[in-house]
Amino acid sequence: MKQPPDEWLHHAKEPCLLPLGGAGEIGANFYLYTYQGSWIAVDCGQGFLNDAPGGTGTTVPSLDALIDLGIQLDALVITHAHEDHIGALPHLWSRLNCPLYATPFAQHLIRDRLDNRQTWPAMHQVVAGQSYRIGMFEVEWIPVTHSIPEAFGLAIKAGDRLIYHTGDWKIDPSPGVGHGLATSRLQALGREGVDVVVGDSTNAPVAGHSVSEQQVAQGLAKTIQPLEHRVVVSCFASNIARLAALGKVAQQSQRFVTLLGRSMWRLYHAGKACGYLNDFPNPISPRDAGFLPRHEQLWICTGSQGEPEAALSRLATGLHPSLELEAGDHVLLSAKTIPGNELAVERLINALLRLKVDLITSRNALIHASGHPCQEELALLYDWLKPKRLVPVHGEFRHQQAHAQLAMRKGIECQIVSDGELMQLAPTLQRLGEVPHGRWLVDGHRLLAPDSALLDQRRQLAEQGLLQVRIGPGDTVKIQAPGLSLDLATLHQWLQTQLQSGTPANPSRLKVQLERWCWQQWGKRPLILVDLIPNE
């Protein structure tokens, strides 16, 4: 696709959407809107690159489009504080260099992660139900329910047009902590006339209605109450309602709560600071908890995804300094497995079963609920909003397609958008062109394009190793070969023969010869560095 026409990039007559992360992929949500030369971004999340050299790497949306097209954002607005919506901020916000609008809980978590030595742009605290004028837009935060406190949809006005950006949401009549879903405000928006919804597609392939956090709280209580030994629950730390529910269960079952894992403590403090854990019992320190009788212990820990460094994996492998699981202990996985983590979770489960603990998962007890809308919820939202058009985002193509099919059955115009596509949102959905897009890999203090030649070199180093040969004056040879099981003597001898063959050593010829030799000897193609110091 071509680059969009300049007049649309710099003075769009109608509001346009430009997703630079999150459309056609899971993670790294970063949605830009433009109208009459003004630009805002919604969310700025992190993602993962599974085939980074050395394993999984953290990624952030590439800002190439902004740099190449000279786009300056009027603001970055945040819907909620999940890492796939705010996690890129420590790496990108200073480069975006624009004010940020977020609610207190999100602000708390963002500040937690910023490097205090750097100067950051202004941070504005927003209040639900109030409208904020940002550039040529007017933005209102609409309370929704999700698996984290302070989740919001955004009503974005651009001239006469009204866009509803759903953020992550579900219909949860009792979300446990925080506000409920602003149903009547959504219905009012429907009466005003919604031109387009830009919406969460995560669970669009799933029939039915998501489970409420209240049901999960009851399920946890019912499951934990009769348990006789130590209870260990692993869940996403950001699910403050889940934490609150577990605090209540602990009190009801005369257990003391202990938290394990850095992010569990971080989110606990954020939840406490923002008033969401007022009734939560004071957690006792992991060091003290070990002295309690087993049946008085309830541990809440990180690591439900089988992350090897997180608390639960270390418990499962007996490597946690604070707690040693015993046979008969009850371990609850109050989470689902995020795609890509299946093997790690399988490893975790096997390790736990070997310890003869009683493992309880969401397969055999009601102890987890998704935070995203299933088909019935999507249908209800469209009944309330009566939108003319839908652009499904926040999902892979498969999810976007299921979302579009559902909406089209309700007579709503749909277009599937991919990262980098500028889409006109009114009076009809129209692709205007494509801009540079992709991800940057967080690599130490730097951000690298995943197709960088540097990463290819690192992949070669990983798979094939390195052979460094220095030939000094008088044909002295020094060989270094990290990562290769090298028969040094043989190579030395071979090199000497080459060097004594009469023709003067030539680095590029020597490199080719070494490459051939390595392939024959080891079946490997190491990266070869030849350093030839000429005779003086």
Next chain:
Amino acid sequence: MKQPPDEWLHHAKEPCLLPLGGAGEIGANFYLYTYQGSWIAVDCGQGFLNDAPGGTGTTVPSLDALIDLGIQLDALVITHAHEDHIGALPHLWSRLNCPLYATPFAQHLIRDRLDNRQTWPAMHQVVAGQSYRIGMFEVEWIPVTHSIPEAFGLAIKAGDRLIYHTGDWKIDPSPGVGHGLATSRLQALGREGVDVVVGDSTNAPVAGHSVSEQQVAQGLAKTIQPLEHRVVVSCFASNIARLAALGKVAQQSQRFVTLLGRSMWRLYHAGKACGYLNDFPNPISPRDAGFLPRHEQLWICTGSQGEPEAALSRLATGLHPSLELEAGDHVLLSAKTIPGNELAVERLINALLRLKVDLITSRNALIHASGHPCQEELALLYDWLKPKRLVPVHGEFRHQQAHAQLAMRKGIECQIVSDGELMQLAPTLQRLGEVPHGRWLVDGHRLLAPDSALLDQRRQLAEQGLLQVRIGPGDTVKIQAPGLSLDLATLHQWLQTQLQSGTPANPSRLKVQLERWCWQQWGKRPLILVDLIPNE
């Protein structure tokens, strides 16, 4: 656990099992049996290491136990030709240096992979129903049904004791090609008295009965018959019955068959050579197939696991030289996703949907069946064999545990065994000790222990890159830094300052200084090689 007593290793009074691959893990099946100083091995398969440097690596069982304890095998016997049962042979058989017993189909596939320049030990062709005296054992191949032709269980006699080693199996009344399950022979074994079963646990957590290949054949026919455009089916190449069924469907629906993918052609030739594809229509070449009308094409291809280099992924990304998929083409995934491949398959599915093909999976049509026994089948087998004891293998701990629970409910004595544990099989199950075990990573022509320091170096190279500094006479500096985004000028300047500081350059001090500098500048810890050539 301690090493087993010498007398058991060198002259076991009762038959013992020593799994060196496949017990407590998926893949790399390699089960040793010993009795009165005689040793045989059952199967010798490959596995995968997911966190190998550079991604997923092929592994084979480690032979450290055989080397350390001086064990010489009397033979290697093969149950069937799946890669997790024969795939380690090209790497290990010459080291095992013992005769091999296998049926023609397995032999065909094993020979396919051997390096003809090497001399290999003898290969004996076995016939079902006949007993073979091997060392102190007598082994009979018992026909079973599985997702590959010529699958066998093994009746292993050691003195008065009778062991039934199940191999991979299911109860399939119509397996499509090849022999059926030898039910009456199994019942006869039960009457003789089976001391112990060593058995497949893959589907032990799954209730019910596996689906028959015949039902899959009907499902494929019913699904494909009404389709209007090009049909592309991806399945495991070794499932010859599936190939045969697709050949029949092609003929019935007036389509020409084309095969795509190297292993598809390899298995087609093996199936043909062994008489399992006599009715299969002659496949036409991929080059010619493109000239046929779309509705006359049926392509059978590799790549159901989303392997990026396999045929289906290349079709999905438009990179296959022989075929370009068109909107409306029908793509059938006639396979399940092997754990660990979820993300790759998800990527494949999204890419296919983007092409607007009609995607049909085993979720919405009966087009795949598992090759392993579910709970009803396991129960039936134990009714036939009436074994006194069970050692569940071929599975992770979770699968072994489910298998043991099922058998214990039937009053069968059970012990879960892990790789490296020597287990006495009669008159009771008893762990006698542990021997060295693990996997070797295939690395070019070499085999490396996964905990080799070389691999750690390669992981560091992958994640952190390399910095090579050569300081020659007169403080000349040469820097090479593959894989690092390096500000050469700054580093040069900094190095010159260090070198001019007066104290003579010292490689190890310089290395520490460089490490610190890299961490401050880039947040990276590259592997640092310092090559200091002293002034003459």
